[in-house]
Amino acid sequence: MVTNPQRRLTLVDAAIEVLARDGARGLTFRAVDAEAGVPKGTASNYFANRDDLLNQAAERIHLRVSVGDADDTETDPRTRLTHFMRLLLHRISDDRTGWLALLELRLEATRRPELRAKLTKTLRENLDANVEGRRQGGLPGDDLTTVLLYYAMTGLLLERLTLPDVLAGVDLDELVADFVRRCLPHE
Structure with missing residues (x-):
C-alpha cells in the first residue's frame, strides 16, 4: 500500500x-x-x-461536515444552542456533496455488514459526542433533547439537500430556532 x-x-x-x-x-x-x-x-x-x-x-x-467547537460568546444557553444548530445546518448545507455521499453510504450499508458496523459505530459515537457536548457546554435540556434535535436536524438536512423545493419559502434559520424552542421545556 x-x-x-x-x-x-x-x-x-x-x-x-x-x-x-x-x-x-x-x-x-x-x-x-x-x-x-x-x-x-x-x-x-x-x-x-x-x-x-x-x-x-x-x-x-464525518471530518468534513463536523462543526467542532462553535466560537460563540453568547452567554444565554438557549441562544447558544440555537446558534450551534444553525451553524450545523449551514456547515452541512455548504458540503452538500459530503452529506449526499453519506446518504449513499447509509444505503450501501444495508447491503454490506462491515460498512454497516463501521457507520453504526461512527454515527453512535457522533450522537454520544453531541449528548456529552450539551452536558459539558452547560446547554439546556437533557439527553433526550439532544437526541430529538439530532434527528430533527437529520430530517431537515435530508429534505434540504435532496428535495429543496419542499421547503421553498421556509426560513430554515427560524425553523431551527423553533426546533430548539419546542424541544426545550419552558422555564
Whole structure:
C-alpha cells in the first residue's frame, strides 16, 4: 500500500464526489482515479479493496461536515444552542456533496455488514459526542433533547439537500430556532 497521505486524502475526497454524483454502484477505482485526475490504477495502490475505500470515505465525510467547537460568546444557553444548530445546518448545507455521499453510504450499508458496523459505530459515537457536548457546554435540556434535535436536524438536512423545493419559502434559520424552542421545556 502506498502511503502518500495527501494523495490518499485526494483520492478519498474524489470517492466522496463520485458517491454523491453516481451513487455507490458508480464508485469504482477507475471512477475515483478519473475524478482525482490521477493515472489509472492509482486508487488501487492506496486501498486494499472497494470496502476499504468505502470505509475511509465514511470516516472522511464525518471530518468534513463536523462543526467542532462553535466560537460563540453568547452567554444565554438557549441562544447558544440555537446558534450551534444553525451553524450545523449551514456547515452541512455548504458540503452538500459530503452529506449526499453519506446518504449513499447509509444505503450501501444495508447491503454490506462491515460498512454497516463501521457507520453504526461512527454515527453512535457522533450522537454520544453531541449528548456529552450539551452536558459539558452547560446547554439546556437533557439527553433526550439532544437526541430529538439530532434527528430533527437529520430530517431537515435530508429534505434540504435532496428535495429543496419542499421547503421553498421556509426560513430554515427560524425553523431551527423553533426546533430548539419546542424541544426545550419552558422555564
